Amino acid sequence: xFYATAEGHPGLPHDPFKAIVAPRPIGWISTxxxxxxxxxxxxxxxxxxxxxxxxxLFSSEGWKDTVAACAQTGEFVVNLATYDLxxxxxxxxxxxxxxxxxFPHAGLTPAPCRLVRAPRVLEAAASLECKVLEIFSPKTLDxxxxxxxxxxxxxxxxxxxxxxLTDGRFDMVKAGTIARCGWDEYLGMDGxxxxxxxxxx
Numbered sequence: 207x208f209y210a211t212a213e214g215h216p217g218l219p220h221d222p223f224k225a226i227v228a229p230r231p232i233g234w235i236s237t238x239x240x241x242x243x244x245x246x247x248x249x250x251x252x253x254x255x256x257x258x259x260x261x262x263l264f265s266s267e268g269w270k271d272t273v274a275a276c277a278q279t280g281e282f283v284v285n286l287a288t289y290d291l292x293x294x295x296x297x298x299x300x301x302x303x304x305x306x307x308x309f310p311h312a313g314l315t316p317a318p319c320r321l322v323r324a325p326r327v328l329e330a331a332a333s334l335e336c337k338v339l340e341i342f343s344p345k346t347l348d349x350x351x352x353x354x355x356x357x358x359x360x361x362x363x364x365x366x367x368x369x370x371l372t373d374g375r376f377d378m379v380k381a382g383t384i385a386r387c388g389w390d391e392y393l394g395m396d397g398x399x400x401x402x403x404x405x406x407x
Contacts, residue, residue, distance in 0.1 A: 224250075225388025232287040232386050233264040234295055236316070237275035238324045244316050245271045246298045246308040246327070248287060250386035251354075260361040262336060265354050271304060273341065273355045280338045281322040282359060285330040289382035289394045292401060294329075300404035321363045331370045331381035335363035 215221050233252025237245045251265035266273045287295045297312040309316045316325035319335045326333035336359030343351045370381040385393045390400045
């Protein structure tokens, strides 16, 4: 079959785009805003984009607290989403009031970083300390900006749990890395599993 995206997805009950572009790494982003409030949220439009120096990018659909904090402070942390933390990661996607941090809501511990003020997830197998290089919104073919905000950061520090190293290499199987697929599906080391998002997420 074929369909033009401008026409929606005729004949299909759900948009297959996210299921086709999958699996996608999860950018589990922690920030601190100018008032000192900690924020934590997962983003499935996320990837590494360079290695020398190391850089990552995540895209937010809407100007959310995470992007606002990145703009205010110029810093963020990427925490590795793993199977043992899947429920906590999912809980951190809940739409909380701005004066509530996702860390206690998800049962997680904010830990200090070395080179940025934003906290990392203490329980995470790995965390990347990042400094913002650029925040911008892409435009459509018609030249219209969309409500997606892309944040590019340079990785300035890396935390790795010793248990996830094998012969000096980061072992993603030991870590239990997970990835985002379409709809309610995720990919773990043992295959695809399903997990519903919190209401409103």
